[in-house]
Amino acid sequence: MRRSVLMAIITASSVLGVVICLILLTSSSTVQAAGDVDAGKAVYAKKCKTCHGASGEGNAAIAKSLQVTLKHLASKEVQQKKDDDLKKEINEGTGKMKPVKDLSPADAANLLAYIRTLKEK
Numbered sequence: 001m002r003r004s005v006l007m008a009i010i011t012a013s014s015v016l017g018v019v020i021c022l023i024l025l026t027s028s029s030t031v032q033a034a035g036d037v038d039a040g041k042a043v044y045a046k047k048c049k050t051c052h053g054a055s056g057e058g059n060a061a062i063a064k065s066l067q068v069t070l071k072h073l074a075s076k077e078v079q080q081k082k083d084d085d086l087k088k089e090i091n092e093g094t095g096k097m098k099p100v101k102d103l104s105p106a107d108a109a110n111l112l113a114y115i116r117t118l119k120e121k
């Protein structure tokens, strides 16, 4: 009798463990859907780095030739912009920045996620 109670407890707790794992797995994949930082970093290196520099600091030569001040992407001015506004700039360009070709909506979301990580540094 006692043994079966024990077995029931063990079974119940392992079922609970599986359920918790599933919840953790699904919640981490929702975070990814909002923008994958590593994927964003890869796209950034390919399509943005030449003008914006390795960590968003801006390429001085490009700024000079376009006669603009390239703001650091980690700066407060850039980081305080809303997600939607940044995404619009990434997709459509802004001022002297022409729209970047061949960016998928996923690329834009991933780039945004990556740009947000520049903030802390």
Ligand code: HEC
Residues within 6 Å of the ligand: 044, 047, 048, 049, 050, 051, 052, 062, 066, 068, 069, 070, 071, 077, 078, 086, 089, 090, 094, 095, 096, 097, 098, 100, 103, 111
């Ligand atoms: C050909 C050079 C060039 C490329 C490539 C480029 N940008 Fe830009 N970007 C600029 C310039 C120049 C500005 C400033 C525009 C202005 O102020 O007139 C700018 C501005 C921005 C801004 C707004 C920052 C601010 O001043 O508030 C964001 C965000 C941005 N770029 C993101 C990106 C991302 C992400 C990519 C890659 C997908 C990218 N840019 C590719 C030249 C470039």
